[in-house]
Amino acid sequence: MHSYSVNDLELELFATEVRMDVIDMLYKAGSGHTGGSLSCTDILVSLYHPKHGIMKHDPKNPKWEERDRFILSAGHKAPALYAILAKCGYFPREKLYTLRKINSILQGHVFTNTPGVEAQAGSLGQGLSIANGVTMALRLKKVDSMVYCLLGDGEINEGQIWEAAKNASYHKLGNVCAIIDHNGERIDGITWEIYPIRKKWEAFGWYVIGEEVKWTEDRKEMELDGHDYNFLTNAFKEAKERRNDNQPTAVIVNTIKSKGIPMMENVVGSHGRAPNKIEYEDGMRYLKEKAEKLKVKLYEFELRAG
Template sequence: MEKRPDIIYLQKKAIEIRKDILNMLTLAGSGHTGGSLSIVEILVSLYYYKLKNDPVNPSWPGRDRFLLSKGHACPALYAVLAHKGYFPRDMLWTLRKLGSPLQGHPQLGLAGVEISSGSLGQGLSIANGIALAARLDGLGIRVYCLLGDGETNEGQVWEAAMTASHYKLDNLCAIVDYNKLQIDGFCCEVKDPGDLKHKWESFGWSVLKVDGHDLQALMDSYDCAEKIKGRPTVIIADTVKGKGVSFIENKVEWHGIAPKKEECEKALQELDEALRKLA
């Protein structure tokens, strides 16, 4: 088992990333705040612990692949990639601006971005294709694909879920950001996803449930998923939309808007306070 990074270091990193996300979105003047903040620990635990990757050589064929299917949460991915050294952190402030490689939804071509996404429901099929091709070539890589819970409304997700279990893709791990909100409201009111665990199980997947903000538990779940053979694994990560900022948490209206300058300052104060507590 890989050596785990210091947990306080990771917790601090998560807060730093949240601060960058808020600054990016505020400068951009638009974007998806809630769903970016909910996936920070999922990404930090992957990129700082689990993924075999090389920011200096981002197209290294032996790397593990991370696919952000819920493309609207790209501010979180961009911030993590910048912190990992895939590209200069200054580029973050160009989010959504004309000429920036940091498109409003991810586009292939930016170092560390594995797929273009934004039209929901498409990432898991692509992940299957990568996993199948890797198996065909005897490449021992792992493929991770992060979906939103609202995204599971898309039929293609379930087509892909069937494919992954049919082909017994145990080199594939899906993660559902179970933040319980989507753009129109609570998932259970928009179109009730019901018992997600049973749904995935009935599609032939092994299912792990985890607190999506508990870095240690997330790392445990990635290790556990890797050991499960003969079928794909999905990690249902229980998260809070807008996590880390009191007035954004669990607020549906924060799905698709960016903070205003004053809101950003207030949010940064909260996050700085959290940082001080950690120190």
């Protein structure tokens, strides 16, 4: 394991608290998508973190014209985005417990009535096309912002993703950065059918960062780049730096499904359900202990820094 910096510790603490909120809101909602919400948490934290995140954004002014856009195409990962938006201050944290309930601003899948949510999603395969449209619109407005779009790995089975991949490179949309959250699991099984991932995006004319680590049973024991803040922030920074090179960027990120609930990690079947009582308690205990350790480490750093 690489040596921790203060930045890493701050990012990891933030992500750990986000994971606790995600598990809490899913458990209280009684339904929802645990697996993907937790596999993409570190990706979203690397984009949104108030201090170390790569995106320009302002929770007090969600429609700020110069902001970077984030489009969640895999709309079932909504709980992760909601928890992060609340933590950043887009809306009060108490709202998290209205997830999936009637009259809530937090729909089961992302919708534009939530402050900070750029586009609706939930039907897989549509977000990258939307991101392309947003990017072409920004170009007309002469706004040089990034448009990050998170795709699930199962989602890239959708044909429309490849229509959009083709059009993004044809229209030279350098400001588009597609992030493929490769946790390796779909609802019914392993995503064997999507391999090779990197070669496909290259063939469609994209600049590609990262390479898939094929799913194996011992995936949860691996140190994967999708939970490594150095890799994530550097990748998103690189995509941003290349934005005027007329070529869209794809970042392939290897992750573990349900990361943060040890009993559910890398288990096929954790896709579309909330944690049960035992999983919830186990996850919360694990994450609380982790958060405490991170706080101690951060304190030690502060002491050393004097």
